[in-house]
Amino acid sequence: MSKWGTSVPRRRKRADGERNRAQLIIAAKNAIAEHGAAVSLDQVSRDAGVSIATLYRHFPSRDALLQEVYSEEVEALIGTAEQLTADHDPVTALREWLVVFVEFLNTKRGMADALSTLIDGPDALFSETHARLSSPISALVARATDTGKFRIDVEPLDLLRALTGVANVRPDPDWKQSAIHLIDHLIRGAELER
Amino acid sequence: MSKWGTSVPRRRKRADGERNRAQLIIAAKNAIAEHGAAVSLDQVSRDAGVSIATLYRHFPSRDALLQEVYSEEVEALIGTAEQLTADHDPVTALREWLVVFVEFLNTKRGMADALSTLIDGPDALFSETHARLSSPISALVARATDTGKFRIDVEPLDLLRALTGVANVRPDPDWKQSAIHLIDHLIRGAELER
């Protein structure tokens, strides 16, 4: 089927393109973590080892890039929610997922900025991610609540927002531990029997 | 009309200087509330009715100005803590102060950005505010804890951070309500008798 006997070497350039694309996403991820969501795209392209024009070829707008960076991780997060739901009792699943969310924030340092920085108020990027995270957290909370032993008046997404707040304290190396304390406290406040 | 002919003008000069300084802080405060922390200093100086150079005379750098804006409000917050401590029982005082803190965040929309936007590591501005807020919140929590009916494993400052997280959801007009729900939940999680 192949013209040259192996199926791989054909279209090396194409492969490079995809490698660059990947590099850009990685660079953007790191850059955002380091400098916040307002990173210069110039910076990102430099980090990725490509020209700024190449960045623009792959991502026609800053948002398109952020979207992509964001997307991957968010999908993973959502997948984890399903996994945990299957493997654990409701409250544990919720707790564990919040812990995973904190891990996610770790890579995403600056992402919170990203959301609010994007100009148009309730913008597409935010709305979408919002919506995507809303499902799993709501489901997990609902499942915990359905046990009858758990009650929480806080809107599910606000749990994530609270953790984001703790995560945004940039310099503190112990923030993850702090966040876990907060998770425990939040759960404890929701348990009816004590 | 002479510059030194009366005893008043000499003082007025000084007064003008201070008025300018005050105006600048007010303008910066409003500008930040309105446009986020990335406001152009030009904008601020224009709003204050002085030249950009005058701004620089008073505040040698952008950060110095932010610092000051921040400072004022923080001092007010601290004052409130003392007031509440004097007027209310420990848990109520804590709860009320957290509510006041949420109000503070309301004016400061964008201030959170300001903090995280400042680029490198444990920056001076943040650290100082951090330190200054640490005292009142710690004191309030300690006082509540000392009643023996209250226990919280979360680091006091993290309570504020959690609220900040909820506050940072820019477009939601109900965020304040959400924040208060969170406060109640956090307090509830800390009460030993239920």
Next chain:
Amino acid sequence: MSKWGTSVPRRRKRADGERNRAQLIIAAKNAIAEHGAAVSLDQVSRDAGVSIATLYRHFPSRDALLQEVYSEEVEALIGTAEQLTADHDPVTALREWLVVFVEFLNTKRGMADALSTLIDGPDALFSETHARLSSPISALVARATDTGKFRIDVEPLDLLRALTGVANVRPDPDWKQSAIHLIDHLIRGAELER
């Protein structure tokens, strides 16, 4: 399915090449009419359904492409001149041709830009077109003059330039009518008997 198994594909390759070339010219023509002469070549190649590289294979530079677009239409114009000369009396032929020229400008909206945009001095593109249009208009004018009833001190090409000036008023939807009025006036000014 084999590449060389039939005698047709070999020719088709060539045919494709020519088709592409033609498509490119058409696309460029439309693009210029729509967006002015500053169209991006990327746009043109996309419209033509080929890659930008293919565009470059056919036309080594932006100017080469414009040249070609221009050329085709100019040839058609010249053909029309001959036709009109054959079919009508001198003055009518001249008038009609000027009307056709106005039609030509209509499709070419933006072409005028194209010419003057090319940066330096008496550029090749312009000069050539210049030269090519010079013949027919001069011939038509000469033929009208030879009747002895017609006299015009204006350089023949300037008649076209004047019309181009009227045509370049972009927003006016009645410009064609205006141009025809101008044609009539110009002819009227040349008629000796009145």
Next chain:
Amino acid sequence: MSKWGTSVPRRRKRADGERNRAQLIIAAKNAIAEHGAAVSLDQVSRDAGVSIATLYRHFPSRDALLQEVYSEEVEALIGTAEQLTADHDPVTALREWLVVFVEFLNTKRGMADALSTLIDGPDALFSETHARLSSPISALVARATDTGKFRIDVEPLDLLRALTGVANVRPDPDWKQSAIHLIDHLIRGAELER
């Protein structure tokens, strides 16, 4: 009244500012004449010997700059129309003004581009200039027509457009002569008695 004894030296900087402003207008004028209206503002600022930021300080937008360049000359033109109306018989006045208009085009080479290039179709800049030139030319034509010996079916502004067309032939050094021939022809076509 002055603090230093002469009224001049005070505010030297301000004077510089105005000089720069003037330089920018001159540079823009020349640059447009040379490269057309799409000149890079960077280029203009460089020619004027100031930084691009300074250009922007004086003219917040490209249009603002063009407006200014344009404005001065247009006002002069309008003034001339009044002068000529006062000093000459109707037809002569019209003819002379058209000659002056040709002179104006000489400085303005590329201005025609400017008009059509500015993005929004019938845009403010164009409309205004349009309107401003409309008055004098209409008045001059009307006055000539009122003599009863002159008739022209061409819209007054189209006379200017026709001349602009001739003027836009960049390389020809004799274009001014050509334009004057055209003027004479246009006038001749309008005279009823011959």
Next chain:
DNA sequence: CATGAATGAGGCTTCATTCAT
């Protein structure tokens, strides 16, 4: 003290054009 002006530097974005396959 205050001012208006100026600027360097940096980010954004778009192209025409080249290159390896």
Next chain:
DNA sequence: AATGAATGAAGCCTCATTCAT
């Protein structure tokens, strides 16, 4: 012959900050 990818270069614009008066 055709392609997608890459890039240098250039334009646009904005801002924090400095300076001469």
